[in-house]
Amino acid sequence: MKKVIEGSQAVAEAVRLARVNVISAYPITPQTHIVETLSVFCSDGTLDARFLKVESEHSALAALIGASSSGVRTFTATSSQGLALMHELLHWTSAARLPIVMAEVNRALGPGWNIWTDQTDSLAQRDTGWIQLYCEDGQETLDTTLQAFYLAEQVNLPVMVVLDAFFLSHTYEPVDIPEQEAVDRFLPPFAPRFQLDTANPCAFGSLVTPDAYMEMRRSIAAGMEAALDLLTEVEERFAGIFGRRWAAVEPVRCDDAEIILVTSGTVTSTCRELIDNLREQGEKVGLLKVKLFRPFPVEEIRRVLAPARKVAVIDRNFSFGASGIFAQEIRAALCNTPGHPPVFGFIAGIGGRDVTKDVLEGIYRRTVESDRPEREDIWIGLKEVPDAPEHP
Amino acid sequence: MAKKTDTAPVSLFIPRSYLTTEGNKTGSWRFLRPCYEEKTAPCGAACPAAEDIGKIEMLATQGLFKDAWETILRENPFPGVCGRVCFHPCEDACNRGSFDEAIAIHVLERFLANTARRGAFKPEMERLARKEKKIAVIGAGPAGLSAAYFLALLGYRADVFEAADEAGGVLRWGIPLYRLPLPILQEEIRRIEELGVRIQTGRTLSERDVHALAGEYDALFIACGHGRPAELGVPGEKSEEVQDGLSFLRQVREGTVSVCSGRAAVIGGGNAAIDVARSVIRLGGEAMIIYRRRRRDMPAFGEEIAMALDEGVELRELLAPVSIKSSDGGLAVEVRPMKVAGTDADGRAHVEPEGKQTEEIRIDRLFTAVGERAGEAWYEPTETGDGILRLSHCVMERKTGGLFVYGGDLTNATKSVAHAVASGKEGSMALDTLFAEGIEAVRPRLAACRVGQDGSLSMEIYMGGPRRNRSPHVVTYDEINAAYFQFAPRLRQPRLLREERVRTFEEVNLRISANLAIREAERCFNCGLCNQCDNCYLFCPDLAVKKDSGPLGRHIDYDYCKGCGVCAVECPRNALILEEEAYEEGD
Numbered sequence: 010m011k012k013v014i015e016g017s018q019a020v021a022e023a024v025r026l027a028r029v030n031v032i033s034a035y036p037i038t039p040q041t042h043i044v045e046t047l048s049v050f051c052s053d054g055t056l057d058a059r060f061l062k063v064e065s066e067h068s069a070l071a072a073l074i075g076a077s078s079s080g081v082r083t084f085t086a087t088s089s090q091g092l093a094l095m096h097e098l099l100h101w102t103s104a105a106r107l108p109i110v111m112a113e114v115n116r117a118l119g120p121g122w123n124i125w126t127d128q129t130d131s132l133a134q135r136d137t138g139w140i141q142l143y144c145e146d147g148q149e150t151l152d153t154t155l156q157a158f159y160l161a162e163q164v165n166l167p168v169m170v171v172l173d174a175f176f177l178s179h180t181y182e183p184v185d186i187p188e189q190e191a192v193d194r195f196l197p198p199f200a201p202r203f204q205l206d207t208a209n210p211c212a213f214g215s216l217v218t219p220d221a222y223m224e225m226r227r228s229i230a231a232g233m234e235a236a237l238d239l240l241t242e243v244e245e246r247f248a249g250i251f252g253r254r255w256a257a258v259e260p261v262r263c264d265d266a267e268i269i270l271v272t273s274g275t276v277t278s279t280c281r282e283l284i285d286n287l288r289e290q291g292e293k294v295g296l297l298k299v300k301l302f303r304p305f306p307v308e309e310i311r312r313v314l315a316p317a318r319k320v321a322v323i324d325r326n327f328s329f330g331a332s333g334i335f336a337q338e339i340r341a342a343l344c345n346t347p348g349h350p351p352v353f354g355f356i357a358g359i360g361g362r363d364v365t366k367d368v369l370e371g372i373y374r375r376t377v378e379s380d381r382p383e384r385e386d387i388w389i390g391l392k393e394v395p396d397a398p399e400h401p
Numbered sequence: 402m403a404k405k406t407d408t409a410p411v412s413l414f415i416p417r418s419y420l421t422t423e424g425n426k427t428g429s430w431r432f433l434r435p436c437y438e439e440k441t442a443p444c445g446a447a448c449p450a451a452e453d454i455g456k457i458e459m460l461a462t463q464g465l466f467k468d469a470w471e472t473i474l475r476e477n478p479f480p481g482v483c484g485r486v487c488f489h490p491c492e493d494a495c496n497r498g499s500f501d502e503a504i505a506i507h508v509l510e511r512f513l514a515n516t517a518r519r520g521a522f523k524p525e526m527e528r529l530a531r532k533e534k535k536i537a538v539i540g541a542g543p544a545g546l547s548a549a550y551f552l553a554l555l556g557y558r559a560d561v562f563e564a565a566d567e568a569g570g571v572l573r574w575g576i577p578l579y580r581l582p583l584p585i586l587q588e589e590i591r592r593i594e595e596l597g598v599r600i601q602t603g604r605t606l607s608e609r610d611v612h613a614l615a616g617e618y619d620a621l622f623i624a625c626g627h628g629r630p631a632e633l634g635v636p637g638e639k640s641e642e643v644q645d646g647l648s649f650l651r652q653v654r655e656g657t658v659s660v661c662s663g664r665a666a667v668i669g670g671g672n673a674a675i676d677v678a679r680s681v682i683r684l685g686g687e688a689m690i691i692y693r694r695r696r697r698d699m700p701a702f703g704e705e706i707a708m709a710l711d712e713g714v715e716l717r718e719l720l721a722p723v724s725i726k727s728s729d730g731g732l733a734v735e736v737r738p739m740k741v742a743g744t745d746a747d748g749r750a751h752v753e754p755e756g757k758q759t760e761e762i763r764i765d766r767l768f769t770a771v772g773e774r775a776g777e778a779w780y781e782p783t784e785t786g787d788g789i790l791r792l793s794h795c796v797m798e799r800k801t802g803g804l805f806v807y808g809g810d811l812t813n814a815t816k817s818v819a820h821a822v823a824s825g826k827e828g829s830m831a832l833d834t835l836f837a838e839g840i841e842a843v844r845p846r847l848a849a850c851r852v853g854q855d856g857s858l859s860m861e862i863y864m865g866g867p868r869r870n871r872s873p874h875v876v877t878y879d880e881i882n883a884a885y886f887q888f889a890p891r892l893r894q895p896r897l898l899r900e901e902r903v904r905t906f907e908e909v910n911l912r913i914s915a916n917l918a919i920r921e922a923e924r925c926f927n928c929g930l931c932n933q934c935d936n937c938y939l940f941c942p943d944l945a946v947k948k949d950s951g952p953l954g955r956h957i958d959y960d961y962c963k964g965c966g967v968c969a970v971e972c973p974r975n976a977l978i979l980e981e982e983a984y985e986e987g988d
Contacts (some may be wrong), residue, residue: 213416215417
């Protein structure tokens, strides 16, 4: 049934349909509508789940680590500072191989205090062993959340479903909410491969010596690699039931493109329109939407980007002292490909600033006009700022 | 590389152990050891009668009113009296005062006494085995009655001799009924008699009679009080219209004065002056208090002063009487304005005359209330000499005629009911120790019974009760984890309306409900006491706080306690300590 709902509500509907058993969260803007909606579902009986109110995001994830260890399906949602506070337990979750699913609403980190969208919060957690999926619209958010549970439970790794603050979390769009029966066919009950069991007591997460630690890390890496293959299968199964298909990366009009723009999140939708306009003007331009960030789909990206003359990556994030994070990853993916195209890294839309079609067209024109990028990070739309005032 | 899920399960190599971790005694890592240790609350240390107030309020919080009342009786035979007339130094010491407002301890004490009275509670008090020795107590005021009470608890026969025809002393004859109703006093005296204490009233004894008793009894406790009024030392104070306040109050209590019309002045700043003025108002007169210092320097209770002013008493500060003259059937009091010039040794303002001008105040009668002294010289102990042992609240004197202990107002620096109780308690302990272990043992034995470092004497400690083990450390406000407490206003004592107060001697303070009492008791920090709040149990990251059926309800499992100290830090009331472990070199 189609309904006009917020991106946040799309997440909540998917969590309800996934028959999650335990939800634990601490409210933070702009994630709050997700857990608000879920708390209503829990209180009115729509969803038979235990909703844990905790005193911090650290505790929110700690509680889920306990719950998930007991072999039940779990969910949390957070943003920005909240995710940063979870950092220690993000590592723990993946190394404990717990299939926890989280909705992460991209929000800038403070100070300056800013509640608007910015990907640095989730990208800064790229090494924590969580699968990361960046969504473009409400429908993709709902579908990806359902897939996230399946994927997580198959590879025993946690999944972060990432969506832009406000542009997605608070934007109302028509979203097809599937029937429970169809979701049940897609997503079977969680069948844990290990769990806390009083009949068979054991301890998880105990001391590991150098003799075994490395193999355990390799096992996590293997789980990540398995997820890459599995996602394609999941999409197939999902399309078979629901008739919708998403992808780890989605090339748009890239086949003969000389310049390919690379985007993630809601900027992609704006960019789709630009590509169509530019194609009408005869420009040989394409778009690559990157949805799956961890594991990073290196082969697929190489296949799409290597033939292009130039690549322009739009990063709504920044790694200080380096460059945009998607650009770094793409450069790394291409560097061993002989004759690979130069990668232009553009920083735009940080802290919720609009990335309009004009902004994107400016990026495109600048890429056309330069043979090589003048630096690794090109900041778009920076204003003149006065010198720092003297301390009074 | 990646394994297909339909062919083989995804690699899953996780740390998992089937061995118990019980063998890993993490307690060996500890260098700080948390211990449950109950400490001394500042209220109890400040109470002259050493009431275990933190414990009393904790029991009240739990609705255990009889236990709470008995905990008072352990240290003080007069909860009903002291809940009404005590100057409650406990409240000045209350740590809650640094947070919002002190606990209304005296209101709760009065509530517990009222509840015991209404429920006709019979106290179940520990009493030591009967002993052969017997003690005569001279004077049935609060000190003498307390001495008899504690002597009876310690197993002695105590006979009380009282000159008046009813027991109670200043409680019976000096304090007006609107502060202390007669049945309250009578019941507390009756409870002392029920312990076997015999009170002989109407027995005025001469010095010779007392010495005769000294031969008959093993010891005498002399507590005849201060019955003789001090003089102003100004011309005219012998005139007929001038009366000492204490004898006036006594006439009112005897019922021989029932009207006091006209305009009266009281000279003095203590509670007796206030009592006289408020009694005059109730008997139909107008009353003025003349005081040589300022209101803030008055020794009377602040609330009593406020109520007196509310009832229409006029207060003239910084005026000293110069002379008193008869004038037109009334009196003309000449007073001189005073000014504050520095501070006296006792901390009060030092005053001296301001200029040469005087003022004449015309009144119908004058009462003096500037203190009292002993009625007879032989009431008081010898100043110095062999066989004299000066204790904090009484003086023991062994002379050829017998063994004398002088107590109450005769020996107390502060003349209060609570100090009188302290005196009777100290006298009884001193005699008991003397009889059992000899004179040398008295001082050290008493020193060991102090509440806190230098607080008052506790009968609970003396008799070896369960609370004897509290550490003498007095808990300070910064040792309370105030994060666990919420601001809550102090209980407001409900009172008769002013219009009701000024025409009757009905008790001014009204009863409070059990709900209000429990709410007020719940404000108490219970400084240094474990009230089983379970914070230590909840916070311990090693599950090393174990519940048990012992008196504390819990203990620490030192096999696993790593000594992180979170239990001690999160204890709201400082009932835990952290001690350094005494490891041997090489451990």
